[in-house]
Amino acid sequence: MSAVETAMQGLRAKIASGELAPGQKCPPEGELAAQLGVSRSSLREAIRALSALGVMEARHGSGTYVSSLEPAEILKGFALLVDIFPFDSVLELFEIRRALESHAAAAAAARSTPELLAELDELVAKMEATENSADISDLDARFHEAICEAGGNATLTGLMTLFRSRGRHFNIFDSAEGAKVREVSNKGHRDILEAIHRRDPASAATATAAHVAQSEFWLKKFRPAPQLEG
Amino acid sequence: MSAVETAMQGLRAKIASGELAPGQKCPPEGELAAQLGVSRSSLREAIRALSALGVMEARHGSGTYVSSLEPAEILKGFALLVDIFPFDSVLELFEIRRALESHAAAAAAARSTPELLAELDELVAKMEATENSADISDLDARFHEAICEAGGNATLTGLMTLFRSRGRHFNIFDSAEGAKVREVSNKGHRDILEAIHRRDPASAATATAAHVAQSEFWLKKFRPAPQLEG
DNA sequence: ACACAATATTCATCAGATGACTTGTGAAAA
């Protein structure tokens, strides 16, 4: 086994065994490298790899820490990854969104609270009141996220937020038929919202599936070039 | 921006722009480091991070290559991650499995082929014929994977295989009520199989949801310690 | 008790040297 693999396995073992608990500070690089029997360079590469996976976090001047290990938290680090997926794969993500967001919407409808309904009402009203595509995109993202959160599964919520992040770069609200897109999108949100108001999980699920499918349709139709910032 | 971040962004940009295409070989470390304006050490850490994310692959003595960038392929690298998730998070993964595998099973039922049916028949027959828990675990995994594959979404298939990988470590077939577990599990597989034979997507979905829920129930009940190898 | 400066700890980066592995080349043998 290579030195870096040795270090990664060693760290993984320390974490899995509880010797290094989530949030805990690790020994300094030099000491840790000695413990694991590798050089500081190799240990640093191992830590860098685990950092990329969201398992550890190195803070300059302070130390290296084990992260929370919550899937929802870890998923946030993968946005960079989704950005470079090929277009066809993005379409596969939409199918997954369709299934999972429907599921979450049904759960949200079953357990909705006045607070959730109030927030969703406000978001939909704001979306219908503006034509600024950036604002709409933000409101739309929050609308879907709030429903996922209400579903009660933080991992699912994180996964959906991650998958949506790529779609947002395509800015379908800015396309040639932007007005039409907004109109149908608003209608979709209304349908979902009403189903949740009625505490109707089945309708919430089908409305959400239809809405996501609609987004997918537009994305396929326009297939605008993604905006790569940075 | 730190040196390693600079290198990662640079590599990401080269990949996103197509300068480095999937499968392509990168320039040697020294040259790449010079291009990006960082030291070899920093570049190596960046490459190590991208390797952990499944975006690149360094082959000793040969060179560094850009990976296929297929989500299904990239997901395979995350098994290490799922291994260290806290137990409660694993339960959240089961809810996701329930939704997604149901979806895939419905799709598989709608588009099943004689080849798929033949394989599933054989897998179920073998599972019913043995009591070896390791074999059963393998066959069970293949059964679910084959159905996901038939669903036609490679990303979804990869995601499910990843999520299942953690559950397998718990070896519920070896628990105190192993015989009972096997019996109910086999019944669940029969139900799913028959629904697919009948080309009945709705039944396939509900049978799959019930089967996954059953697995989740047992896992909660026994909560056996995971076997950490390595 | 508080503010602030000095000190210590720790990660970040760089440079250079050496080892290990892969690959292609060319010569020798079949």
Added chain:
DNA sequence: TTTTCACAAGTCATCTGATGAATATTGTGT
């Protein structure tokens, strides 16, 4: 001609040591 083998070049892997930068701690003076 084809196959086999040794060798050399190219490349990644690892280690060491030194220096810089950010943070945490300590001590001091008010």
